[in-house]
Amino acid sequence: MRTFLLALVILATSPTELLAKATHKREQRVAYIAGALAALKRVSAHELANTGNYFYAMGRNKCRSSSASLRASCLIETARQSCRQTDNKKRRDCALIADVIMTNRLSEKRFITTRERYEIMKNHSDYKKQMLEELRRRYAALATELAMSQPKEMLGDGELAAAIDGYCLQVAGARELSWQSCVAAIVWFIGTSEKESESGS
């Protein structure tokens, strides 16, 4: 009788949640962020640059649209096809890295407004390079805030993903910045900073 009542209470409170598959629970988000960080560590700087350029070009050409949803679905489809061509071992890393790059690409306007973009284009001949540098500075600012807001022990390898998730949940909405934009920016900055220091640039 007790078991029956318990089952009834559970079903009454969340019937659809039992059936719906969750993909963005906290532990799933943290695992995903950790996977993305690890993937960025594993890939070489050269491959990373090529992937970035590829998605940059796709975003400006084939996947160009005024609707964020359409651009996102086009980029996801492109990434799926592109990663299918890699070998099985690297396919997951390819998807993770592509996800970070695409999210950054889609959220560029939230970091650099149209007006600022116009100023950069007006004042610099190689505006693409300047844009990337400016974006990097904005990502660095976010990463610095994360570092200052968390205790030191939370920023070790094991806890970094959880710290990024928690920080971006706090920031999301407070600055017209979505959770995924914040996560992708910080993950990209941390992942590529190590590569820059390795290559000495």
Place this chain on the structure above:
Amino acid sequence: MRPIGAKTLMSLMLLGGGVALTIGLGVLRLDRLQHLTPWVAFLVGSFATLAGSSVFSFWRLWEKSEYYFGTTGGHARADSMNPDASLMLEQKKRRLTLSRGGRKHGVDLPPFLQRAVYILIFLGLGLITIQNRSFALLVDFPEKLAKSGNEYCEEAQPDEDYEAPEMQGCRLVVRAYELGYKKSLGDCARKTEDDVPEVCTLRQHDEPYLHYSWRLLTARTDSLRDIANRDEFHKLKNQFEQKVDHLESLVRDQRDTVAANPRASHHLFTNVRDPRRTLTQKAARLLSLSNCVERYAKMPHLAPAGVRPDARFLDHALGQLLFNPTYKPVGGHCQEFTVHWDAPKDACQQLADSPEAFLAENDALQPVRRVLARHRRKLELNELALALDKLDADDAQPHNEPAAPERIVSFQCFVVGKTSTAKARDVDVTLDGYSFAAREIHAQAASANGQGQIEFLQRLATLLAPGFRYGRLVSRESIIAQQEHATLSSQYDNVAFSLTKLEFLRDADLFLGNQWIERRSDLLQVYPFHLHLQSFVQVFRRAYRVKRGRL
């Protein structure tokens, strides 16, 4: 053990307390002492020496104590105690006694040690109270005092207009005008479009204080001379008489402003049970310990799920729609909005049938009447202002009509039950000669897992803002792209591309259907509320401010 003198005991106790205090406050840290400026160190030392020596002298501490504290006991018999001693404390055959006289027998610190102890005590006090910053503030104090109440002219900038040879002599004329030696600039008046001399009449930086005072006095006597003429006097007399006739309203208006009395009275009646039902919560509300402004200052996007969802969701929805300062401008002031919990389901009907009795029963009659009285006073003072403007057309000020009564007083009924209605029903209410329209809406009860919150927000918005509409044209959802709900929800069946896929939610406004997102608590955590909730709230507040406001 020989008895110890009272003066010595007091000195040692004060010294012990002082040392403990200075160590506890970290005053004796070496780095802190090293950072003291020489003047501060000198001041502390002087203070300690002077104060300690003064206390030593005035309290006659060089003399031996008249009273002595001693202990007796152990194997000593009780009758062996000094007959002049008073017993203060006794425990397990140990006795603490206070005796008078017997200076030969007691122990007291020698005078030089007594003085040293008090100097040390005041040294500790000086180190605690006098620091580098407080010393700097003390030094600046006379200058600040002298400057207070004075406003100085800005530093003079090189004036191009007076650089021309024919205008150079005007610098002297302008300076004389600023210092009050000339009544007008004459030919040196700046030839601007407005032809207004831009001369500062405040105190000049190099002007002595007495000279500035004299200028103020002569300016005041000149203005009094203007007033003393007959016509001006009659005008002032008429203005005064007009104001005296409305004295009570003027006083009450000032009192309302100073006391920050409510400038509106909006009431929401709901059959939902009061969420703050524990004794502690009621006491906190009574004592205004939980400030409604602070409560709504940092709100999560949606209320957390749990027990008694209806009350929490309603309170949360109200806060988001009207009071959350994250979305600007704020829709209303929480002190002027009252929620009447546990109201009957037919509250609006009862209000329409007998408004006075119903409002009195719910402690709403007095707040409404106070606001309406304040409105009447505002109208009266507006008429007074217009009458005064007629007397003195030169000094006419722009006047705003106070908001209409139906904007500053409103009644709403939010009924939670098994059914919900998309539109609100209006019921006419007449109170003290004023006509109001009480609005009523029905909403379906929420579930404990958090579902139903969006409906609460939508129903409440419809109820509070007559004419409120939210559709795709005002939403931040893209008009071009609209995926079917089934297609969109199937995107979130696996974790692939978890970050990029969340971009689709930018085109899935919770307030335009998309209830499937409400059933996904994991997606709600990362949902872009800053887009859709903000859009919803801002559209609502625009519609709300058209119909509702405050004096």
